[in-house]
Amino acid sequence: MDPLFIWIETTPFSTWLRESPSLWVFPFVLILHTVGLAFFVGSNVAWDLRVLGFSVGIPLDALRRYFIVMWAGFWVNAVSGVLLLIAYPTKALTNPLFYIKLSLIALGIVLAVRIRREVLPTERSGEVPAIARTFAIASLVCWVAVIFAGRLLAYTCTRLTVECVC
């Protein structure tokens, strides 16, 4: 994989992302990734809490609008995440935890879509199916794991770039 990492890290774009002294470059991408996380995971937390019965007065049909917030957060983080990856490809791709994090995000999205499919047809009766509750608990656990995996990336990396250790 090293030739690929060297190629990415020596492109002008990657170098600029990594080395620009401006707060509007690397720090700004980090800020986007953090604010995106808060809205992406946050709207999932709100959904899971509603499905688990924390506030049954919230109409599920109306809460559906918060899927827009969830997807907006997702896309902000997909784009900012790719930028972070272009800046430090070796750091992420040589860390097994990075692949665990991506898998957990995929699982979290699948769960969110499944939950929506399970509960929306039950809107009239107001009875949330048991399977949806199980998915909601799994979803909460999954997002906690995503946050831990993401944060621990900074503590478990072995190589920062092809030439530098962490």
Add this chain to the structure above:
Amino acid sequence: MLDEVLKSVEVYLRHTPQGEFLRDAKWGWAIFESLHFLGMSMLLGTVGVFDLRLLGFAKRIPIAALHRLIPIGISGFVINMVTGFCFLSATPDQYLYNLAFRWKVTFIAIAGLNVMIFYARTFKRLLETAPGATPPIAARVAGAVSLVAWIGVMSAGRLLTFFRP
């Protein structure tokens, strides 16, 4: 004068049990940081979602029903005050003289003041607005101030490492 006060706060915090614990525990910092991000998501997932509703997003959700999620957000905030105070105690010099930290505290103060004004003056009137109606202007302002303040808190927090003294 201010420098002397900060210096004595720095020396005091450095020797508190929570400061010593976080400096010495091997995975302590990583775990506390993860908890700090978790608390942030709990806060934005409930208070942030409520703020968007105040701005007129998803108007059919009754305000009172959505407000029942707020205790989860308060729990998130408490987690972050506790973990945040531990970070501050462990390496006080990294925060007390850091411009980004001062911004962060300022934004938290703005959010706090906004919450107080909201509950003292706006909340009762807001509960009387029918589902589907546009919230009163004071409520929309409170929602906007809250969102901007929390995004400011997160941004300043992320900038801490770039403003190390």
